[in-house]
Amino acid sequence: MLPILEINATEKTVFGHDGCNSFRGGIKFKPETIVFMPLASTLMACINNQEIGHKIGQVLKGEVQYKFEDKHLALYKQNKKVMVLQKVD
Numbered sequence: 001m002l003p004i005l006e007i008n009a010t011e012k013t014v015f016g017h018d019g020c021n022s023f024r025g026g027i028k029f030k031p032e033t034i035v036f037m038p039l040a041s042t043l044m045a046c047i048n049n050q051e052i053g054h055k056i057g058q059v060l061k062g063e064v065q066y067k068f069e070d071k072h073l074a075l076y077k078q079n080k081k082v083m084v085l086q087k088v089d
Helices: 047-059
Strands: 004-008 013-017 022-030 033-036 062-069 072-077 080-086
Touching: 047 080
Parallel strands: none
Antiparallel strands: 004 013, 013 022, 022 033, 033 062, 062 072, 072 080
């Protein structure tokens, strides 16, 4: 399964799957910033997916700056692009 991330701005929630574990939590918005509250996650043992799960968890921790770039949502931490999301629906 490919990683997915769903941001519901109206309900101020986030839901996703890192390819092994599901996660969900709350978010807040500041100008050009999303603040991720602590996420709840399943704890499946996924030997082949530990690295990507860890990276996604690090990105979705605390404040993340965002920009819309060419029909994609880019997430930044400390002015470094750390994730690019593609709209699928």
